Amino acid sequence: MSKAFTRETEADNDFAEEDASPLPPLPVGSKNYITPGGHQRLMDEFHWLMNKERPQVTATVAWAAANGDRSENADYIYGKKRLREIDRRIRFLTRRLDIAEVVDPAAPRDDETRIFFGATVTFANQAGEEKTISIVGVDEIDTARGYISWVSPMARALIKAREGDVVTLHAPAGTEDLEILEVKYRPIPIEPFGNADGPGR
Structure with missing residues:
Protein backbone atom coordinates (compact mmCIF):
# COMPACT_ATOMS: atom_id res chain seq x y z
CA MET A 1 0.00 0.00 0.00
CA ALA A 20 -20.71 11.52 13.02
CA SER A 21 -20.55 14.20 15.71
CA PRO A 22 -23.96 15.28 17.04
CA LEU A 23 -25.64 18.48 15.95
CA PRO A 24 -25.78 21.33 18.46
CA PRO A 25 -28.40 20.34 21.02
CA LEU A 26 -32.06 20.53 20.10
CA PRO A 27 -34.85 19.08 22.25
CA VAL A 28 -35.48 15.46 21.29
CA GLY A 29 -37.93 15.17 18.42
CA SER A 30 -38.19 18.93 17.95
CA LYS A 31 -38.03 20.88 14.73
CA VAL A 103 -41.23 30.90 11.94
CA ASP A 104 -41.69 34.54 10.95
CA PRO A 105 -41.07 36.78 14.00
CA ALA A 106 -43.27 39.48 12.43
CA ALA A 107 -46.32 37.22 11.97
CA PRO A 108 -49.39 38.26 14.03
CA ARG A 109 -49.80 36.48 17.39
CA ASP A 110 -52.85 35.80 19.53
CA ASP A 111 -51.00 37.22 22.53
CA GLU A 112 -48.18 39.59 21.60
CA THR A 113 -47.22 40.16 25.24
CA ARG A 114 -46.19 36.52 25.70
CA ILE A 115 -42.69 35.30 24.81
CA PHE A 116 -42.15 32.61 22.21
CA PHE A 117 -39.65 31.94 19.42
CA GLY A 118 -38.99 35.12 17.42
CA ALA A 119 -39.75 37.52 20.26
CA THR A 120 -37.58 40.56 20.90
CA VAL A 121 -37.54 41.07 24.66
CA THR A 122 -36.34 43.92 26.84
CA PHE A 123 -35.73 43.01 30.47
CA ALA A 124 -34.02 44.42 33.55
CA ASN A 125 -31.79 42.53 35.95
CA GLN A 126 -31.71 42.97 39.71
CA ALA A 127 -29.27 45.89 39.37
CA GLY A 128 -31.76 47.68 37.12
CA GLU A 129 -29.63 47.23 34.00
CA GLU A 130 -31.74 46.83 30.86
CA LYS A 131 -30.94 44.53 27.98
CA THR A 132 -32.73 43.61 24.75
CA ILE A 133 -32.44 40.17 23.15
CA SER A 134 -34.10 38.37 20.24
CA ILE A 135 -34.88 34.65 20.42
CA VAL A 136 -33.67 32.93 17.24
CA GLY A 137 -32.61 29.52 15.93
CA VAL A 138 -29.45 27.65 16.90
CA ASP A 139 -27.87 28.56 13.55
CA GLU A 140 -28.60 32.28 13.96
CA ILE A 141 -26.89 33.09 17.26
CA ASP A 142 -25.14 36.47 17.22
CA THR A 143 -24.26 37.67 20.71
CA ALA A 144 -23.05 41.04 19.42
CA ARG A 145 -26.59 41.75 18.17
CA GLY A 146 -28.35 40.17 21.15
CA TYR A 147 -29.55 37.13 19.18
CA ILE A 148 -29.82 34.10 21.50
CA SER A 149 -30.83 30.53 20.73
CA TRP A 150 -34.30 29.39 21.76
CA VAL A 151 -32.67 26.45 23.57
CA SER A 152 -30.31 28.66 25.62
CA PRO A 153 -30.84 28.93 29.41
CA MET A 154 -31.93 32.57 29.09
CA ALA A 155 -34.48 31.85 26.36
CA ARG A 156 -35.83 28.90 28.33
CA ALA A 157 -36.29 31.16 31.35
CA LEU A 158 -38.12 33.77 29.25
CA ILE A 159 -40.31 31.61 27.00
CA LYS A 160 -44.03 31.63 27.93
CA ALA A 161 -43.59 34.56 30.31
CA ARG A 162 -45.32 37.90 29.68
CA GLU A 163 -44.61 41.60 29.99
CA GLY A 164 -44.47 42.50 33.68
CA ASP A 165 -43.46 38.99 34.81
CA VAL A 166 -40.32 38.30 36.80
CA VAL A 167 -38.49 35.12 35.79
CA THR A 168 -35.53 33.37 37.35
CA LEU A 169 -32.52 32.67 35.17
CA HIS A 170 -30.45 29.67 36.28
CA ALA A 171 -26.96 30.11 34.85
CA PRO A 172 -23.52 28.65 35.69
CA ALA A 173 -22.67 31.88 37.54
CA GLY A 174 -25.77 31.54 39.73
CA THR A 175 -29.42 32.53 39.66
CA GLU A 176 -30.77 35.95 38.76
CA ASP A 177 -34.24 37.46 38.61
CA LEU A 178 -35.17 39.26 35.39
CA GLU A 179 -38.14 41.60 35.03
CA ILE A 180 -39.70 41.56 31.57
CA LEU A 181 -40.28 45.15 30.46
CA GLU A 182 -41.36 44.76 26.82
CA VAL A 183 -42.13 42.03 24.30
CA LYS A 184 -42.22 42.78 20.57
CA TYR A 185 -42.65 40.67 17.46
CA ARG A 186 -40.87 42.28 14.52
CA PRO A 187 -38.52 41.25 11.70
CA ILE A 188 -35.12 40.06 12.92
CA PRO A 189 -32.43 40.95 10.35
CA ILE A 190 -30.04 38.07 9.63
CA GLU A 191 -26.76 38.71 7.80
CA PRO A 192 -27.02 37.12 4.33
CA PHE A 193 -24.61 34.32 3.43
CA GLY A 194 -21.38 35.69 2.04
CA ASN A 195 -21.47 39.04 3.83
CA ALA A 196 -20.38 37.97 7.32
CA ASP A 197 -18.48 34.73 6.75
CA GLY A 198 -17.36 35.04 3.17
CA PRO A 199 -18.13 32.41 0.56
CA GLY A 200 -15.27 30.18 1.63
CA ARG A 201 -16.80 29.36 5.00
Whole structure:
Protein backbone atom coordinates (compact mmCIF):
# COMPACT_ATOMS: atom_id res chain seq x y z
CA MET A 1 0.00 0.00 0.00
CA SER A 2 1.43 3.37 -0.96
CA LYS A 3 1.98 6.14 1.58
CA ALA A 4 -0.35 8.37 -0.40
CA PHE A 5 -3.16 5.80 -0.15
CA THR A 6 -2.57 5.34 3.58
CA ARG A 7 -2.64 9.09 4.14
CA GLU A 8 -5.93 9.48 2.24
CA THR A 9 -7.54 6.54 4.08
CA GLU A 10 -6.59 7.99 7.47
CA ALA A 11 -8.01 11.36 6.46
CA ASP A 12 -11.24 9.69 5.32
CA ASN A 13 -11.54 7.98 8.72
CA ASP A 14 -11.03 11.31 10.47
CA PHE A 15 -13.70 12.77 8.22
CA ALA A 16 -16.17 9.99 9.08
CA GLU A 17 -15.61 10.51 12.80
CA GLU A 18 -16.12 14.27 12.56
CA ASP A 19 -19.21 13.85 10.40
CA ALA A 20 -20.71 11.52 13.02
CA SER A 21 -20.55 14.20 15.71
CA PRO A 22 -23.96 15.28 17.04
CA LEU A 23 -25.64 18.48 15.95
CA PRO A 24 -25.78 21.33 18.46
CA PRO A 25 -28.40 20.34 21.02
CA LEU A 26 -32.06 20.53 20.10
CA PRO A 27 -34.85 19.08 22.25
CA VAL A 28 -35.48 15.46 21.29
CA GLY A 29 -37.93 15.17 18.42
CA SER A 30 -38.19 18.93 17.95
CA LYS A 31 -38.03 20.88 14.73
CA ASN A 32 -35.13 23.22 14.00
CA TYR A 33 -36.96 26.51 14.54
CA ILE A 34 -35.44 29.24 12.40
CA THR A 35 -36.37 32.69 11.07
CA PRO A 36 -36.98 33.25 7.33
CA GLY A 37 -33.67 35.13 7.07
CA GLY A 38 -31.75 32.34 8.79
CA HIS A 39 -33.36 29.71 6.58
CA GLN A 40 -32.49 31.70 3.45
CA ARG A 41 -28.90 32.02 4.65
CA LEU A 42 -28.56 28.23 5.03
CA MET A 43 -30.21 27.65 1.64
CA ASP A 44 -27.89 30.16 -0.04
CA GLU A 45 -24.83 28.50 1.47
CA PHE A 46 -26.06 25.03 0.46
CA HIS A 47 -26.65 26.11 -3.15
CA TRP A 48 -23.32 27.95 -3.32
CA LEU A 49 -21.43 24.89 -2.12
CA MET A 50 -23.32 22.49 -4.42
CA ASN A 51 -23.38 24.60 -7.56
CA LYS A 52 -20.21 26.65 -7.40
CA GLU A 53 -17.50 25.74 -4.91
CA ARG A 54 -17.76 21.94 -5.06
CA PRO A 55 -17.65 21.76 -8.90
CA GLN A 56 -14.67 24.17 -8.94
CA VAL A 57 -12.72 22.16 -6.35
CA THR A 58 -13.62 18.87 -8.06
CA ALA A 59 -12.23 20.23 -11.34
CA THR A 60 -9.02 21.33 -9.59
CA VAL A 61 -8.59 17.89 -7.99
CA ALA A 62 -9.14 16.15 -11.35
CA TRP A 63 -6.57 18.44 -12.99
CA ALA A 64 -4.07 17.89 -10.18
CA ALA A 65 -4.58 14.11 -10.24
CA ALA A 66 -3.57 14.08 -13.90
CA ASN A 67 -0.23 15.71 -13.05
CA GLY A 68 1.52 12.64 -11.68
CA ASP A 69 2.59 11.68 -8.15
CA ARG A 70 -0.32 12.57 -5.89
CA SER A 71 1.70 12.20 -2.68
CA GLU A 72 3.84 15.19 -3.70
CA ASN A 73 1.07 17.22 -5.33
CA ALA A 74 -0.02 20.08 -3.06
CA ASP A 75 -2.97 21.04 -5.29
CA TYR A 76 -4.28 17.48 -5.14
CA ILE A 77 -3.78 17.07 -1.39
CA TYR A 78 -5.34 20.44 -0.54
CA GLY A 79 -8.19 19.88 -3.03
CA LYS A 80 -9.08 16.51 -1.51
CA LYS A 81 -9.03 18.03 1.98
CA ARG A 82 -11.26 20.89 0.87
CA LEU A 83 -13.68 18.47 -0.82
CA ARG A 84 -14.04 16.57 2.47
CA GLU A 85 -14.77 19.85 4.28
CA ILE A 86 -17.34 20.86 1.65
CA ASP A 87 -19.08 17.47 1.74
CA ARG A 88 -19.19 17.55 5.55
CA ARG A 89 -20.78 21.01 5.47
CA ILE A 90 -23.28 19.96 2.78
CA ARG A 91 -24.40 17.01 4.90
CA PHE A 92 -24.72 19.25 7.95
CA LEU A 93 -26.80 21.79 6.04
CA THR A 94 -28.98 19.04 4.55
CA ARG A 95 -29.79 17.68 8.01
CA ARG A 96 -30.49 21.18 9.34
CA LEU A 97 -32.77 22.09 6.44
CA ASP A 98 -34.61 18.75 6.59
CA ILE A 99 -35.87 19.52 10.11
CA ALA A 100 -36.27 23.28 9.65
CA GLU A 101 -39.48 24.90 10.86
CA VAL A 102 -39.53 28.46 9.56
CA VAL A 103 -41.23 30.90 11.94
CA ASP A 104 -41.69 34.54 10.95
CA PRO A 105 -41.07 36.78 14.00
CA ALA A 106 -43.27 39.48 12.43
CA ALA A 107 -46.32 37.22 11.97
CA PRO A 108 -49.39 38.26 14.03
CA ARG A 109 -49.80 36.48 17.39
CA ASP A 110 -52.85 35.80 19.53
CA ASP A 111 -51.00 37.22 22.53
CA GLU A 112 -48.18 39.59 21.60
CA THR A 113 -47.22 40.16 25.24
CA ARG A 114 -46.19 36.52 25.70
CA ILE A 115 -42.69 35.30 24.81
CA PHE A 116 -42.15 32.61 22.21
CA PHE A 117 -39.65 31.94 19.42
CA GLY A 118 -38.99 35.12 17.42
CA ALA A 119 -39.75 37.52 20.26
CA THR A 120 -37.58 40.56 20.90
CA VAL A 121 -37.54 41.07 24.66
CA THR A 122 -36.34 43.92 26.84
CA PHE A 123 -35.73 43.01 30.47
CA ALA A 124 -34.02 44.42 33.55
CA ASN A 125 -31.79 42.53 35.95
CA GLN A 126 -31.71 42.97 39.71
CA ALA A 127 -29.27 45.89 39.37
CA GLY A 128 -31.76 47.68 37.12
CA GLU A 129 -29.63 47.23 34.00
CA GLU A 130 -31.74 46.83 30.86
CA LYS A 131 -30.94 44.53 27.98
CA THR A 132 -32.73 43.61 24.75
CA ILE A 133 -32.44 40.17 23.15
CA SER A 134 -34.10 38.37 20.24
CA ILE A 135 -34.88 34.65 20.42
CA VAL A 136 -33.67 32.93 17.24
CA GLY A 137 -32.61 29.52 15.93
CA VAL A 138 -29.45 27.65 16.90
CA ASP A 139 -27.87 28.56 13.55
CA GLU A 140 -28.60 32.28 13.96
CA ILE A 141 -26.89 33.09 17.26
CA ASP A 142 -25.14 36.47 17.22
CA THR A 143 -24.26 37.67 20.71
CA ALA A 144 -23.05 41.04 19.42
CA ARG A 145 -26.59 41.75 18.17
CA GLY A 146 -28.35 40.17 21.15
CA TYR A 147 -29.55 37.13 19.18
CA ILE A 148 -29.82 34.10 21.50
CA SER A 149 -30.83 30.53 20.73
CA TRP A 150 -34.30 29.39 21.76
CA VAL A 151 -32.67 26.45 23.57
CA SER A 152 -30.31 28.66 25.62
CA PRO A 153 -30.84 28.93 29.41
CA MET A 154 -31.93 32.57 29.09
CA ALA A 155 -34.48 31.85 26.36
CA ARG A 156 -35.83 28.90 28.33
CA ALA A 157 -36.29 31.16 31.35
CA LEU A 158 -38.12 33.77 29.25
CA ILE A 159 -40.31 31.61 27.00
CA LYS A 160 -44.03 31.63 27.93
CA ALA A 161 -43.59 34.56 30.31
CA ARG A 162 -45.32 37.90 29.68
CA GLU A 163 -44.61 41.60 29.99
CA GLY A 164 -44.47 42.50 33.68
CA ASP A 165 -43.46 38.99 34.81
CA VAL A 166 -40.32 38.30 36.80
CA VAL A 167 -38.49 35.12 35.79
CA THR A 168 -35.53 33.37 37.35
CA LEU A 169 -32.52 32.67 35.17
CA HIS A 170 -30.45 29.67 36.28
CA ALA A 171 -26.96 30.11 34.85
CA PRO A 172 -23.52 28.65 35.69
CA ALA A 173 -22.67 31.88 37.54
CA GLY A 174 -25.77 31.54 39.73
CA THR A 175 -29.42 32.53 39.66
CA GLU A 176 -30.77 35.95 38.76
CA ASP A 177 -34.24 37.46 38.61
CA LEU A 178 -35.17 39.26 35.39
CA GLU A 179 -38.14 41.60 35.03
CA ILE A 180 -39.70 41.56 31.57
CA LEU A 181 -40.28 45.15 30.46
CA GLU A 182 -41.36 44.76 26.82
CA VAL A 183 -42.13 42.03 24.30
CA LYS A 184 -42.22 42.78 20.57
CA TYR A 185 -42.65 40.67 17.46
CA ARG A 186 -40.87 42.28 14.52
CA PRO A 187 -38.52 41.25 11.70
CA ILE A 188 -35.12 40.06 12.92
CA PRO A 189 -32.43 40.95 10.35
CA ILE A 190 -30.04 38.07 9.63
CA GLU A 191 -26.76 38.71 7.80
CA PRO A 192 -27.02 37.12 4.33
CA PHE A 193 -24.61 34.32 3.43
CA GLY A 194 -21.38 35.69 2.04
CA ASN A 195 -21.47 39.04 3.83
CA ALA A 196 -20.38 37.97 7.32
CA ASP A 197 -18.48 34.73 6.75
CA GLY A 198 -17.36 35.04 3.17
CA PRO A 199 -18.13 32.41 0.56
CA GLY A 200 -15.27 30.18 1.63
CA ARG A 201 -16.80 29.36 5.00
